[in-house]
Amino acid sequence: MKINLSGPDITQAEIDAVLGVLNTTTLSLGPKLVEFETAFADYVGRRFAVAVNSGTSGLHLSMLALGIGPGDEVITTPFSFIATSNCILMVDAKPVFVDIDPVSLNIDPDKISEKINDKTKAVIPVEVFGNPSGIDKVYELTRQHQIHCVEDSCEALGSVVNGKKVGTLGDISTFAFYPNKQITTGEGGIILTDDEEVAHLCGSLRNQGRDQNSGWLAHARLGYNYRLSDINCALGIVQLKRIEEFVAKRKQVQLWYQEFLGDDDRLILPQEPENCKMSWFVYVVRLQENFTQENRDQLLNHLREHGIGCSNYFSPLHLQPFMVEKFGFKPGDFPITESVSQRTIALPFYNNLTQQQVETAAAALKLGLNKITNA
Protein backbone atom coordinates (compact mmCIF):
# COMPACT_ATOMS: atom_id res chain seq x y z
CA MET A 1 0.00 0.00 0.00
CA LYS A 2 1.19 3.52 -0.75
CA ILE A 3 -0.96 4.84 2.09
CA ASN A 4 -1.78 2.51 4.96
CA LEU A 5 -5.21 2.32 6.59
CA SER A 6 -3.79 2.90 10.06
CA GLY A 7 -0.51 3.06 11.92
CA PRO A 8 0.91 3.79 15.37
CA ASP A 9 2.78 6.96 16.36
CA ILE A 10 5.95 5.81 18.12
CA THR A 11 8.79 8.20 19.01
CA GLN A 12 12.16 7.75 20.68
CA ALA A 13 10.47 8.39 24.04
CA GLU A 14 8.38 5.22 23.67
CA ILE A 15 11.43 3.21 22.54
CA ASP A 16 13.45 4.48 25.52
CA ALA A 17 10.64 3.63 27.93
CA VAL A 18 10.37 0.05 26.66
CA LEU A 19 14.14 -0.42 26.74
CA GLY A 20 14.13 0.98 30.26
CA VAL A 21 11.90 -1.88 31.44
CA LEU A 22 14.05 -4.43 29.64
CA ASN A 23 16.99 -3.21 31.72
CA THR A 24 15.16 -4.17 34.93
CA THR A 25 14.28 -7.56 36.37
CA THR A 26 10.53 -6.87 36.68
CA LEU A 27 8.88 -7.47 33.33
CA SER A 28 5.41 -8.17 34.71
CA LEU A 29 3.33 -7.11 37.76
CA GLY A 30 5.92 -4.40 38.38
CA PRO A 31 5.98 -0.64 38.91
CA LYS A 32 5.04 0.26 35.31
CA LEU A 33 1.73 -1.57 35.69
CA VAL A 34 0.80 0.51 38.74
CA GLU A 35 2.05 3.71 37.11
CA PHE A 36 0.04 3.09 33.93
CA GLU A 37 -3.13 2.25 35.86
CA THR A 38 -2.81 5.31 38.08
CA ALA A 39 -2.13 7.66 35.17
CA PHE A 40 -5.06 6.24 33.20
CA ALA A 41 -7.54 6.45 36.07
CA ASP A 42 -6.42 10.05 36.68
CA TYR A 43 -6.76 11.03 33.04
CA VAL A 44 -10.30 9.72 32.68
CA GLY A 45 -11.33 10.60 36.23
CA ARG A 46 -12.16 7.24 37.79
CA ARG A 47 -11.10 5.77 41.14
CA PHE A 48 -9.76 2.41 39.95
CA ALA A 49 -8.04 1.04 36.86
CA VAL A 50 -7.11 -2.57 36.12
CA ALA A 51 -4.91 -3.09 33.06
CA VAL A 52 -5.40 -6.28 31.04
CA ASN A 53 -3.95 -7.83 27.89
CA SER A 54 -6.74 -6.74 25.51
CA GLY A 55 -9.96 -4.80 25.29
CA THR A 56 -11.78 -8.10 24.84
CA SER A 57 -10.33 -9.41 28.12
CA GLY A 58 -11.52 -6.22 29.80
CA LEU A 59 -15.07 -6.73 28.55
CA HIS A 60 -15.02 -10.41 29.55
CA LEU A 61 -13.90 -9.59 33.09
CA SER A 62 -16.50 -6.81 33.31
CA MET A 63 -19.26 -9.35 32.67
CA LEU A 64 -17.80 -11.74 35.28
CA ALA A 65 -17.24 -9.02 37.88
CA LEU A 66 -20.90 -7.96 37.59
CA GLY A 67 -22.01 -11.56 38.05
CA ILE A 68 -23.60 -11.82 34.60
CA GLY A 69 -24.14 -15.42 33.51
CA PRO A 70 -26.50 -18.06 32.12
CA GLY A 71 -30.13 -16.93 31.86
CA ASP A 72 -29.20 -13.24 31.86
CA GLU A 73 -29.73 -10.86 28.97
CA VAL A 74 -27.42 -8.03 27.97
CA ILE A 75 -28.48 -5.30 25.55
CA THR A 76 -25.99 -3.99 23.00
CA THR A 77 -25.52 -2.69 19.47
CA PRO A 78 -25.21 -4.90 16.37
CA PHE A 79 -22.95 -2.24 14.78
CA SER A 80 -19.64 -2.75 16.58
CA PHE A 81 -16.51 -4.83 16.84
CA ILE A 82 -17.16 -8.51 17.62
CA ALA A 83 -15.77 -8.27 21.18
CA THR A 84 -18.76 -6.12 22.23
CA SER A 85 -21.13 -9.06 21.87
CA ASN A 86 -18.63 -11.91 22.31
CA CYS A 87 -18.09 -10.93 25.94
CA ILE A 88 -21.79 -11.69 26.54
CA LEU A 89 -21.44 -15.12 24.96
CA MET A 90 -18.25 -15.81 26.95
CA VAL A 91 -20.32 -15.85 30.15
CA ASP A 92 -23.20 -17.80 28.53
CA ALA A 93 -25.59 -14.85 28.69
CA LYS A 94 -27.83 -13.80 25.80
CA PRO A 95 -27.10 -10.78 23.58
CA VAL A 96 -30.16 -8.65 22.85
CA PHE A 97 -29.48 -6.23 20.03
CA VAL A 98 -31.02 -2.80 19.59
CA ASP A 99 -30.66 -1.02 16.25
CA ILE A 100 -28.57 2.13 15.84
CA ASP A 101 -29.30 5.81 15.38
CA PRO A 102 -28.73 6.50 11.66
CA VAL A 103 -26.72 9.68 12.34
CA SER A 104 -24.48 8.84 15.31
CA LEU A 105 -24.33 5.12 14.39
CA ASN A 106 -24.49 4.41 18.13
CA ILE A 107 -27.16 2.27 19.84
CA ASP A 108 -30.45 4.21 19.69
CA PRO A 109 -31.25 5.23 23.29
CA ASP A 110 -34.96 5.55 22.46
CA LYS A 111 -35.23 1.88 21.47
CA ILE A 112 -33.59 0.37 24.57
CA SER A 113 -36.43 0.51 27.12
CA GLU A 114 -38.74 -1.76 25.12
CA LYS A 115 -36.09 -4.51 25.27
CA ILE A 116 -35.61 -4.35 29.04
CA ASN A 117 -37.23 -7.16 31.07
CA ASP A 118 -36.61 -9.15 34.31
CA LYS A 119 -33.66 -10.94 32.74
CA THR A 120 -31.88 -7.78 31.58
CA LYS A 121 -28.71 -7.30 33.63
CA ALA A 122 -26.79 -4.69 31.64
CA VAL A 123 -26.45 -2.51 28.58
CA ILE A 124 -23.16 -2.28 26.68
CA PRO A 125 -23.08 0.96 24.67
CA VAL A 126 -20.20 1.72 22.28
CA GLU A 127 -18.92 5.13 21.13
CA VAL A 128 -18.63 3.97 17.54
CA PHE A 129 -15.65 5.44 15.63
CA GLY A 130 -15.05 7.77 18.62
CA ASN A 131 -18.47 9.46 18.47
CA PRO A 132 -19.91 9.68 22.02
CA SER A 133 -23.30 11.10 21.00
CA GLY A 134 -26.19 9.64 23.02
CA ILE A 135 -24.07 7.50 25.35
CA ASP A 136 -24.82 9.80 28.31
CA LYS A 137 -28.52 9.13 27.62
CA VAL A 138 -27.91 5.39 27.63
CA TYR A 139 -26.14 5.66 30.97
CA GLU A 140 -29.06 7.68 32.43
CA LEU A 141 -31.48 5.03 31.21
CA THR A 142 -29.57 2.28 33.01
CA ARG A 143 -29.77 4.36 36.22
CA GLN A 144 -33.55 4.64 35.86
CA HIS A 145 -33.97 0.90 35.26
CA GLN A 146 -31.37 -0.02 37.90
CA ILE A 147 -29.36 -2.22 35.57
CA HIS A 148 -25.62 -2.12 34.91
CA CYS A 149 -23.94 -0.07 32.24
CA VAL A 150 -20.69 -1.48 30.83
CA GLU A 151 -19.28 1.21 28.60
CA ASP A 152 -17.27 -0.23 25.71
CA SER A 153 -15.16 2.92 25.27
CA CYS A 154 -12.55 1.10 23.20
CA GLU A 155 -12.88 3.51 20.26
CA ALA A 156 -13.19 6.82 22.07
CA LEU A 157 -10.30 7.64 24.40
CA GLY A 158 -10.39 11.43 24.80
CA SER A 159 -13.98 12.02 23.62
CA VAL A 160 -16.39 14.11 25.70
CA VAL A 161 -20.22 14.24 25.59
CA ASN A 162 -22.12 17.09 27.25
CA GLY A 163 -19.11 17.81 29.42
CA LYS A 164 -18.72 14.17 30.50
CA LYS A 165 -15.59 12.30 29.56
CA VAL A 166 -15.94 8.95 27.80
CA GLY A 167 -14.94 6.29 30.32
CA THR A 168 -17.10 7.79 33.07
CA LEU A 169 -20.43 6.62 31.60
CA GLY A 170 -20.51 3.09 32.99
CA ASP A 171 -20.41 1.15 36.24
CA ILE A 172 -17.45 -0.26 34.37
CA SER A 173 -15.77 1.29 31.32
CA THR A 174 -13.21 -0.46 29.14
CA PHE A 175 -10.54 0.78 26.74
CA ALA A 176 -8.29 -1.05 24.27
CA PHE A 177 -4.76 -0.41 23.01
CA TYR A 178 -4.36 -2.37 19.77
CA PRO A 179 -2.09 -0.42 17.36
CA ASN A 180 -4.94 1.23 15.44
CA LYS A 181 -6.48 2.78 18.60
CA GLN A 182 -5.84 6.35 19.76
CA ILE A 183 -3.03 5.09 22.03
CA THR A 184 -1.33 1.71 21.80
CA THR A 185 0.52 -0.71 24.06
CA GLY A 186 0.98 -3.20 21.19
CA GLU A 187 -1.83 -5.26 22.65
CA GLY A 188 -3.70 -4.27 25.78
CA GLY A 189 -6.79 -2.98 27.50
CA ILE A 190 -7.95 -1.45 30.76
CA ILE A 191 -10.98 -1.64 33.04
CA LEU A 192 -12.15 1.50 34.88
CA THR A 193 -14.60 1.68 37.77
CA ASP A 194 -15.37 3.62 40.93
CA ASP A 195 -16.45 0.41 42.70
CA GLU A 196 -13.71 -1.01 44.90
CA GLU A 197 -15.20 -4.52 44.97
CA VAL A 198 -15.42 -4.66 41.16
CA ALA A 199 -11.83 -3.43 40.85
CA HIS A 200 -10.65 -6.03 43.33
CA LEU A 201 -12.49 -8.82 41.49
CA CYS A 202 -11.11 -7.77 38.10
CA GLY A 203 -7.59 -7.62 39.56
CA SER A 204 -7.97 -11.16 40.85
CA LEU A 205 -9.66 -12.53 37.70
CA ARG A 206 -6.90 -11.22 35.41
CA ASN A 207 -4.29 -12.94 37.60
CA GLN A 208 -5.48 -16.57 37.79
CA GLY A 209 -7.96 -15.84 40.57
CA ARG A 210 -5.25 -14.88 43.03
CA ASP A 211 -6.19 -12.44 45.75
CA GLN A 212 -3.90 -9.54 46.49
CA ASN A 213 -1.23 -10.56 49.00
CA SER A 214 -2.14 -14.25 48.73
CA GLY A 215 0.49 -16.72 47.57
CA TRP A 216 1.39 -17.44 43.94
CA LEU A 217 -0.27 -20.84 44.20
CA ALA A 218 -3.33 -19.74 46.17
CA HIS A 219 -6.40 -19.27 43.94
CA ALA A 220 -9.57 -17.88 45.49
CA ARG A 221 -11.65 -18.25 42.31
CA LEU A 222 -11.52 -19.38 38.71
CA GLY A 223 -9.36 -16.82 36.96
CA TYR A 224 -7.47 -16.16 33.75
CA ASN A 225 -4.08 -14.96 32.63
CA TYR A 226 -5.13 -11.60 31.27
CA ARG A 227 -2.12 -9.70 32.65
CA LEU A 228 -0.49 -6.80 30.78
CA SER A 229 3.33 -6.83 30.98
CA ASP A 230 5.37 -3.90 32.26
CA ILE A 231 6.88 -3.63 28.78
CA ASN A 232 3.44 -2.85 27.37
CA CYS A 233 2.62 -0.55 30.28
CA ALA A 234 5.80 1.50 29.77
CA LEU A 235 4.74 2.08 26.18
CA GLY A 236 1.24 3.03 27.34
CA ILE A 237 2.52 5.56 29.89
CA VAL A 238 4.34 7.55 27.21
CA GLN A 239 1.47 7.26 24.73
CA LEU A 240 -1.06 8.46 27.32
CA LYS A 241 1.09 11.55 28.03
CA ARG A 242 0.72 12.41 24.35
CA ILE A 243 -3.07 11.90 24.13
CA GLU A 244 -4.00 15.56 23.58
CA GLU A 245 -1.40 15.78 20.79
CA PHE A 246 -2.93 12.64 19.23
CA VAL A 247 -6.49 13.93 19.45
CA ALA A 248 -5.41 17.20 17.78
CA LYS A 249 -3.49 15.44 14.98
CA ARG A 250 -6.44 13.17 14.21
CA LYS A 251 -8.83 16.12 14.22
CA GLN A 252 -6.59 17.81 11.63
CA VAL A 253 -6.73 14.74 9.39
CA GLN A 254 -10.53 14.75 9.66
CA LEU A 255 -10.61 18.43 8.70
CA TRP A 256 -8.50 17.71 5.61
CA TYR A 257 -10.87 14.93 4.54
CA GLN A 258 -13.78 17.32 5.07
CA GLU A 259 -11.98 19.87 2.87
CA PHE A 260 -11.27 17.41 0.04
CA LEU A 261 -14.52 15.40 0.13
CA GLY A 262 -17.03 17.89 1.56
CA ASP A 263 -18.24 18.96 -1.90
CA ASP A 264 -19.10 15.42 -3.05
CA ASP A 265 -22.81 14.78 -2.52
CA ARG A 266 -22.43 11.08 -3.31
CA LEU A 267 -20.87 10.70 0.15
CA ILE A 268 -22.05 11.07 3.73
CA LEU A 269 -19.10 12.31 5.77
CA PRO A 270 -18.81 11.77 9.53
CA GLN A 271 -19.25 14.95 11.57
CA GLU A 272 -18.46 15.94 15.13
CA PRO A 273 -21.85 16.09 16.87
CA GLU A 274 -23.07 19.14 18.78
CA ASN A 275 -22.23 19.16 22.48
CA CYS A 276 -19.48 16.62 21.89
CA LYS A 277 -15.74 16.76 21.63
CA MET A 278 -14.76 13.89 19.43
CA SER A 279 -11.54 11.92 19.62
CA TRP A 280 -11.49 10.45 16.10
CA PHE A 281 -10.75 6.71 15.99
CA VAL A 282 -11.23 5.96 12.30
CA TYR A 283 -12.53 7.93 9.33
CA VAL A 284 -15.49 6.11 7.81
CA VAL A 285 -17.46 7.65 4.97
CA ARG A 286 -20.75 6.25 3.68
CA LEU A 287 -22.15 6.08 0.19
CA GLN A 288 -25.62 7.57 -0.28
CA GLU A 289 -28.61 5.20 -0.19
CA ASN A 290 -28.78 4.83 -3.99
CA PHE A 291 -25.47 2.93 -4.01
CA THR A 292 -25.35 -0.84 -3.43
CA GLN A 293 -23.04 -3.05 -1.41
CA GLU A 294 -21.59 -4.21 -4.73
CA ASN A 295 -20.74 -0.57 -5.60
CA ARG A 296 -19.02 -0.22 -2.23
CA ASP A 297 -16.99 -3.37 -2.76
CA GLN A 298 -15.97 -2.15 -6.24
CA LEU A 299 -14.78 1.06 -4.63
CA LEU A 300 -12.74 -0.82 -2.02
CA ASN A 301 -11.06 -2.78 -4.83
CA HIS A 302 -10.47 0.40 -6.80
CA LEU A 303 -8.83 2.09 -3.79
CA ARG A 304 -6.60 -0.91 -3.11
CA GLU A 305 -5.51 -0.98 -6.76
CA HIS A 306 -4.44 2.64 -6.28
CA GLY A 307 -2.44 1.72 -3.17
CA ILE A 308 -4.92 3.23 -0.72
CA GLY A 309 -5.53 1.19 2.44
CA CYS A 310 -9.27 0.85 3.12
CA SER A 311 -11.89 -1.41 4.65
CA ASN A 312 -15.60 -1.91 5.16
CA TYR A 313 -16.64 -1.10 8.76
CA PHE A 314 -18.51 -2.94 10.47
CA SER A 315 -20.16 -6.13 9.31
CA PRO A 316 -23.34 -6.56 11.41
CA LEU A 317 -22.70 -8.64 14.53
CA HIS A 318 -26.07 -10.44 14.43
CA LEU A 319 -25.29 -11.80 10.95
CA GLN A 320 -21.96 -13.40 11.83
CA PRO A 321 -22.36 -17.13 11.07
CA PHE A 322 -22.00 -18.36 14.66
CA MET A 323 -24.53 -15.76 15.88
CA VAL A 324 -27.04 -16.82 13.21
CA GLU A 325 -26.53 -20.47 14.12
CA LYS A 326 -26.90 -19.94 17.87
CA PHE A 327 -29.67 -17.34 18.04
CA GLY A 328 -31.41 -17.52 14.65
CA PHE A 329 -30.88 -13.86 13.69
CA LYS A 330 -31.66 -13.07 10.07
CA PRO A 331 -31.21 -10.28 7.52
CA GLY A 332 -33.80 -7.58 8.16
CA ASP A 333 -33.66 -7.89 11.97
CA PHE A 334 -31.77 -4.59 12.36
CA PRO A 335 -32.37 -2.68 9.13
CA ILE A 336 -30.48 0.53 9.94
CA THR A 337 -27.33 -1.36 10.92
CA GLU A 338 -27.58 -3.54 7.83
CA SER A 339 -28.16 -0.61 5.50
CA VAL A 340 -25.28 1.42 6.95
CA SER A 341 -22.93 -1.58 6.92
CA GLN A 342 -23.40 -2.08 3.20
CA ARG A 343 -22.16 1.39 2.33
CA THR A 344 -19.22 2.13 4.66
CA ILE A 345 -15.66 2.82 3.53
CA ALA A 346 -12.91 3.38 6.09
CA LEU A 347 -10.19 5.59 4.60
CA PRO A 348 -6.54 5.88 5.73
CA PHE A 349 -6.53 7.46 9.17
CA TYR A 350 -3.67 7.89 11.64
CA ASN A 351 -1.79 10.64 13.46
CA ASN A 352 0.95 11.31 10.96
CA LEU A 353 -1.03 11.25 7.74
CA THR A 354 -0.07 14.31 5.67
CA GLN A 355 -2.37 16.73 3.88
CA GLN A 356 -0.89 15.46 0.60
CA GLN A 357 -1.74 11.85 1.47
CA VAL A 358 -5.29 12.78 2.44
CA GLU A 359 -5.66 14.62 -0.88
CA THR A 360 -4.38 11.55 -2.74
CA ALA A 361 -6.78 9.20 -0.95
CA ALA A 362 -9.71 11.58 -1.51
CA ALA A 363 -8.88 11.95 -5.22
CA ALA A 364 -8.69 8.16 -5.64
CA LEU A 365 -12.09 7.78 -4.00
CA LYS A 366 -13.66 10.42 -6.24
CA LEU A 367 -12.17 8.78 -9.33
CA GLY A 368 -13.66 5.45 -8.27
CA LEU A 369 -17.04 7.07 -7.69
CA ASN A 370 -16.88 8.63 -11.17
CA LYS A 371 -16.24 5.22 -12.70
CA ILE A 372 -19.30 3.77 -10.95
CA THR A 373 -21.68 6.66 -11.60
CA ASN A 374 -20.68 6.85 -15.28
CA ALA A 375 -20.94 3.10 -15.88
Ligand SMILES: *Cc1c(COP(=O)(O)O)cnc(C)c1O
Ligand atom coordinates in the same frame (compact mmCIF):
# COMPACT_ATOMS: atom_id res chain seq x y z
C1 LIG B 1 -10.89 -2.47 19.67
C2 LIG B 1 -12.19 -2.75 20.26
C3 LIG B 1 -12.33 -3.68 21.31
C4 LIG B 1 -11.22 -4.48 21.92
O1 LIG B 1 -10.35 -5.02 21.01
P1 LIG B 1 -9.06 -5.89 21.42
O2 LIG B 1 -8.50 -6.25 20.08
O3 LIG B 1 -9.53 -7.07 22.17
O4 LIG B 1 -8.16 -5.04 22.23
C5 LIG B 1 -13.59 -3.82 21.86
N1 LIG B 1 -14.65 -3.15 21.40
C6 LIG B 1 -14.55 -2.27 20.39
C7 LIG B 1 -15.77 -1.52 19.96
C8 LIG B 1 -13.33 -2.06 19.77
O5 LIG B 1 -13.24 -1.20 18.75
